[in-house]
Amino acid sequence: MPMDRYADMEDKLRILEDLNMMYIRQIALSLQDSNIQKKIDHEIRMRDGACKLLAACSQREQALEASKSLLTCNTRIMAYMSELQRMKEAQVMQRVALRSSDAGPTDDRLPCKGKVAISDLRIPLMWKDTEYFKNKGELHRCAVFCLLQVGAEIHDTDMVIVDRTLTDICFDNTIVFSEASPGFELRVELYSCCSEEDYSTGSTPRKLASKLSSSLGRSAGKKLRVAMDPGACSPISNGGGATLLLPLPTVVGPKYHLLAHTTLSLSHVQDSFRTHDLSISGNEECSHWVPLYGNVCCRLAAQPHCMTQQMMSGCLKVKQFGDPQSWTNVYGVLKGTNLFCYHRQEDVEANIEPAFTISINKKTRIRASEKDLHNKAQSICISNHYGGEEVTHTLSADSREDTHRWMEAFWQQFYDMSQWKQCCDDLMKIELPSPRKPTLVTSKQGSLYHEMVIDTSDDISTVTDILARRMQELELRSQLGTSPPWMSLFQDSPGCPRTHNRLPHSPLRCPRPGLLSSEASLTSDSDSPCSTSLCSRHSGWAEPLSLSSPSSHFRPRTLSLDAKLSTLRGRGCGGVLQCSCQPPSSSSLAPIPAQRVPQATLSCSNSTSSNSSSEGSHSPELSDGTPFSHPSSARQSLRNLRAKLDPRNWLQSQV
């Protein structure tokens, strides 16, 4: 009987779903907006895919990722549907307004849109002292991620596993919303999910654990059963929130719950890091609880279009100081807080410096002056205060319409600046996230080891030999006068953005054919314990070659490679490799871990495989004649201990 009822409900839900989809399509059709329609279809397809993956996968990480995608898709669908409804309502209101006679043409000026970027999210945690320092007993772990929403645009951050050993939850993603109005509301939601429930038909220890927990007590068992109950997948608990327009499919698997949220707006925008309060939902009793300190730190920047785009351009005549009759022809470009006046229009594209620049900011006063005796059109006077002195520029356009258009542009610019407020004082930098390596996604879903190519060329010594050989090649190349196209990247590297350092993708996107093979790549695989940066100064090169210089994200180095490279240095390597920079504590000569592959890898297992354990025989590489020096045994044993105690690793030892 209950099975019939269940199936019956499923059918009903499916019918509801079909009806809703028809309704949505109707609205979209009437609005003549196929854009949102396509987006909804896309998200529904993604959702189906995520459900299938969730049902099929057996590994915890995969299931968590799939559940995260599911939640994101659901939220996006909700948002698009709300958007669709809003648009429909607006259309209806407009029609009503047009029909009634009192609504004249509203001359509402609309502010320009802009880019809003949020990056470097960091949420401090507040573990109880005893928990944090003892680090004993079961390591309660939660998977967390953030959903960021502006209007109908929703982005999710990567998932982070949180346990007692973490003091902060850090999300490295930079999320950019490209069309935000100054009145935007950026909703930040933190979702968490306990990563230990037995939701998969997994291994015996988990089943045992669930049996134990269910036998422990009715309330505890009830909690577990509720978590495992497919019907518990309600839109509210999955962060849906809004009215249910589409029934959600029932899924078995890890479920994320809303842990905290906050809303940021224009007043929170600043060109530096700020701390904001979080509203926390849930309490210690919830399975998905993570003790939050109550704040979130992030960098919220905004670039209004009026600051980054040319808002107006055209030919102008500027009256010369001193000579009231002489006018200079310029090509004016209004952008940001300046009116750039170029000699010719071609100079703009050619990036030639403008003839002069007139500042247009909040303190500027612009007025159209009376018709000059000598001119047919009105002229525009722009007054600024430059250090106590008032300077007025007089401009004139070719025709009356042009003058009007310029005045409009100036008014619009002033309006935009009044709406975007502090964002128009100076252009805030937004660092765009560089395209991720495609393999990163798959490595997170499967076992990391499936992605690793355990190649014989991964010996540390082989790697250093490859490095040395490359250096020689580069040396020869530079002597020949041809420098590889990516050299310019290295020369600019001091400006290397901080956000790139911890991400497992390389800031060096230029193709490097032939010079560096993918195996011995110098990309910064920053999930590995060592950051990759190689400094070398060479007589043929004007500037030092330095790769991604990690600044604050220092990671321990594998000392054996370090020692190997220093022996190379000592030998001079045929006078080629001269590492002249003394490594500061956090950067410079850091090695490439042995088990190398352009994908992300687990940290500890690398060090274990490259340094065999402290007891037993230590085996230097056979392929290299010179054995590499042993790291100090104390450090090694500590690293090994950590590697052994970390339950996430699958240790490998060299014998």
Place this chain on the structure above:
Amino acid sequence: MSSFLSQLHFQLSCALQQRIEICKLRQGEHLILGFSIGGGIDQDPGQNPFSEDKSDKGIYVTRVTPGGPAEVAGLMMGDKVMQVNGWDMTMVTHDQARKRLTKKNEDIVRLLVTRKSLEQAVRHSMM
């Protein structure tokens, strides 16, 4: 003819058991075998890329140093080590396994390994 082919097919597709004798190489004060192992009853078997059964907690060969004693003796990546010098390796911790292979008073180790068919081993090593 068909029976011969089917016999061949059978040989190729089922697991092979091999006895491998490795003579340790002395380098300085160390005795090395020239391969790496993974696995153990204290490790997470789900992360083993070589095992067919993901709950198999046995010791697997994860890497063979080219030109090393293990390669010379015929050990291959993906082999599952069943015994070392008569000691069972199917129910040992990772550290115990390592210790059994690196006893300083032994110059030769005799391994009993299981190897999946050639095709599977190649497939695994390329994943």
